[in-house]
Amino acid sequence: MQTTIRFIVNRLLKMLFTIWLVTTIIFFLIRLMPSNPIDRYIETQMVQYGLGAEEAKAQASFLFSMDLDQSLLEQYGAYLLKVIQLDFGNSLLSPGVPVMSIIAERLPWTLFTVGSGLLLSFVIGISAGALLAYRRDRWYEPVVSGVSSFLSSIPDFLIAIFLLILFGVVTWGGGNPILPIDMLRGNYSIGVTPGWNLAFLTDAFVHGLLPILTYAISQVGIWVLLMKGSTISTLSADYVTLAKVRGIKPRRILTAYVGRNALLPISTEFAMRLGFIIGGSLIIEQLFVYQGIGLELLKATSGQDYPLMQGIFLIMTIAIVVSSFLAEIFYAVLDPRIKATKGAIT
Amino acid sequence: MKNLLEVHHLSKDFQHKRQPPVSILQEIQLQLGKGQTLCVVGESGCGKTTLGRVLAGLLPATTGTYSFLGKDVTRLSKKEKKEFRRDVQLIHQNPYESLNPTTMVFDILANPLRKHKKMKTIAELYPEVTRLLELVGLTPVSDFVDKYPSHLSGGQRQRVSIARVLAMDPKLIVVDEATSMIDTSLRINLLKTLQEIQERTNVSYFFITHDLALGRYFAQNQQLMVMYLGKIIEKGQTEELIGQPLHPYTKAILSAAAGNKGLLDESSEFETYVLGGTDIPSFTQIPQGCPLHPRCPQKIEGLCDRLRPPEIESTTGHYVACHLYRKSDSPL
């Protein structure tokens, strides 16, 4: 029990340390870099609009939600305090709108597409992987493995381009492409009101279809290969062989003996990936013009909306850190061996 | 004759993070002369491998003294340290792990020669490598020099390990279960090779094994000692120890080994001696007093469970750590 608590506390501290470090790096970038955005802003205001130094500074303070009259250390302290409250100030591009509310609006869409895509690929991938492990002597084993290795290698945005062409551009002999691609931009069609009704949900699904498919296809290969490897090593474990010798039915062996043990190491990978794909959503969302957090980051970057940029970047980091934290805890809960102390010396 | 190595009151503790130290070796006393063999027998987890590693200089002792050729190993000058390093060698248990898979047999043997005998060219090295391989019975030599370890069988690999050790001209070789992974039909040959090498080079062996019969074979007319839970509980001349075992634990393992062999070992008549309990306690819970007392059928209440038995010399050169053999006049 004590080791479990120590384990959790340990991971928690590491998580906080990571978030703190990233925050600090961002503060450094925004505030201390030579030609950092705040100094640049003040300069621009003074040179272009002829504002006085104090006035420009006051404006910058307001815009970046930082009190520039304070010492750097105080600014840093105040900044950290705000970050803890998830207050990243206001967006520069849409003045007066808090960064957090933009994130709150965009993040669910990314989570929705990335999450569904990942889930879809996971379900298909582990089923196929387990099947391949069982049917290692069939002709399709090398074929499926090869395709999986191919899919897991190529960049996800290239898959997105293929899908775009396949569904949205090529007419396949008919008059129109399969999907009306320009109607599918954005998260949902104009005129549909968001809410828990069928019309909206269907619409949201259709709009998210291509991103979801992209995530699913680009991840599925990895799951197949991971699950295949994991299952093969589990299948050769003594306890599985012994289960067979005990005359236990194949289905029971698959679920109680092979399944759980093979899935264990992979389940952590699932949580980790969730965090990382959110980071990788930038290009996909740009390609499909999907209004998620990735697209917002790109907009913020090109528009030099620093508060928004740092907010989104921090949220993405937190997503990764939290999901890998959860993954480790999850693993520890599922695998009784983790809790055992390793103290034996021979 | 001066002993090659002398060990007095040597103890070794291991400490795991935030846990109390665990004593793996306690009050070890031993001597070994030049060209002699000392065999240590014990069940897995009795500390015999740790003892071997301490003697080989791979682990420092926690307390006690260890002197090699009359010099305290902990207080060697830099040059002496280098000499000690070369004089004491170790043969690992697992021949599949102890040879670098990316190095040819030739280079495995040539590397130490290049370093220590300043041989450079192949013309210089080749005769020496040939000599070493012939010494360990890997003939014809040309079949082996250009092989990678993965092409050799377990027995052949173990021979290469021995040859590599011999390239250092050691004075002491710690042999850690070197034959336990070798097939029965090949095992004796390997041991014979080791014995022949001893006759030729006057090297000493510290031979570690869990197999009493094997130890008894290898240490004929030499010294044998038995370990239990980090302590030497009995030691003496091999035939004497096997013929007249004193410690209840020695009696028990002899009885078990002989009983198991039955038909194989007809002429042997060993007293049947059974200990209570089944499992060795872990090092974190070593019983107070004599470590064997919870399992010992002859334990003396109030003595064995409180006082650690001292080392008693029952007959000349035959030592036992057991209260049963306490001389009446010796203090408690």
Next chain:
Amino acid sequence: METTPLLEIENLSISFKTKRGYLKAVNDASLVIHEHESVALIGESGCGKTTLSTAIVDILPLGARVTEGEILYKQSDGNTVDLLTLKKKKFRTLLWSQIAMMFQASQSSFNPVKKVRMDFIDAAKAHHPRMTEKEILKKSEKLLTLVMLDAERVLNAYPHELSGGMKQRALLALALLLEPKLVILDEPTTALDLLTQEKVVALLNELKEEFSFSYLFVTHDLSIVSELADRVVTMYAGRIIETAPVASFFQQPKHPYSRGLIDAMPKLALEQGELVSIPGTPPDLIEQTSGCPFAPRCHRKSSLCTEQMPPMTTSQDSQHEYACWHPYLGV
């Protein structure tokens, strides 16, 4: 001796597909296990003994295939079936309830993420679906106590919480759960300490008396053979080369290889005989030769040996069977 055969392996051959070609791990092996008999299958690493034993319970590794032969098993209802051609479903009902097996590395024989009790329950439920958990656990407790374990503790522990010796004994209890007719033990004592070994051997003998089943145990360790076996079967390079009752196996081995093995065992006795190793190394099983596989290492070989595989011959006292042109026939 009036005995009925329980398991008869006839002319069994098993091949492995490897990159270099087919490896004949078991070559034309025939073997009988009678009821209430304990048979030791001995040989060194790579001789095919484990492959042979796993073929009986149909758990050959991927790439291995039975190319020839049959494994006849006499069911408790008196009918004899060939295990190799038996339907999978039917075969499953025989497993564990009639043929149980214990592996060499019992360290990982229990499902690591489940408590030990689940392995007992699963085994029982697979064959007696109507048995309640309570009944199963009660029986398990009895058996665990029999093998000198704290039943309560073991059933509620995860496998990693038990020591090697404890797992070995728990597995033994698991093997006995359905009162099988035949128990196959693959290196039952290899991973154990000497004293634990002695206890397990004694236990195995007691259990055999009590439950009257047959053992087939596979080992490279001759020292426990004399304690456990009624009959010894020696394998070399995939072939069975000698079969003999245990006493005469040790006293008058006929095959030079069997003799070599016995001579190479260090003894405890004070008058040490000269120990001799068998020269050379076991052959490569991919390059099959027509002669006796042991010939290259044998000091009694003649030109006949390298040309022709000796047939299985029965000795005059009909105790030994051996495959050798030049056996030790003197007393």
Next chain:
Amino acid sequence: MTQPAVFQTISQSSKWKKTLVQARYAIFHDVSGFIGFVILALICILSVISPWVFPVDSASNAAAILQPPSTEHILGTDHLGRDIFAQIANGGRDLLVMALITATLGIFLGVILGAFSAIIGGKVDSLLLLLADVWLSIPRLPLLVVLSAFITLNSVTFAVLLAILSWAGLYRTIRAEVLSLKERPFIEAAFMQDLSLSHIVFKEIAPNLIGFIAINYTLLMKATIYAQVGLVFLGILPLEQNWGVMINQAWTQGVIYNPDSIVYILAPTLMICLLIVSLVWVGKSLEDVFHPSLRK
């Protein structure tokens, strides 16, 4: 002393022969590896010869915009009327060179840090490990995007930056590998023989790492190409002549939605896929070849 035949097998010339045998084995021993080698070789050859054989005509030709494939233009023309095939033939060079630079730098960094950390151990090791863990939790692509707002990237700074950014993953894998190697008895045996530290590192440990480094090298090249093409597509990296730029152009010009000029976008996309997959397969094949237990 007569010099036996075996003497020859250890001599230098035969070592070369062995290397040759090994190289042949590397290329031919498995199907996907072989395909990978062929594709990679073709792309390399194309990259080297195309400036002379298929020069890019940068002048626009308003008369031949977005033409479908024809005998004159095998893959058609782009929105400025330039030949697509010439662009494809020349578009891999930059990507490959950059990937090579980044992977070399990155591997160097990873091996040095990982090996150092594993061999030194103690506090330094724990600290580096913690840093690597933290570093790995920072999303790479968003970080690059954010950094681009502060630093103007060009190909060289980008290559260096990417190499530095990838230190953590490599560090971790190489550290783990060296740690497990360090525990192997043959390293202890080398220590017992009093061989020098440099001998142990370069002659005992390093040869066992080659296969591992090979696969990581190709994986790092793959990651570089991904990041490079991705950032070019997003318009964050300055445009030069490569396949990523072609995709970016097709995208920004809206050509992507023109069903008649699918080749324009498909060709560079396919080329990138081929390059990356060939890298992965070559890496796997090399890993097998250098695997110690499979030595010929």
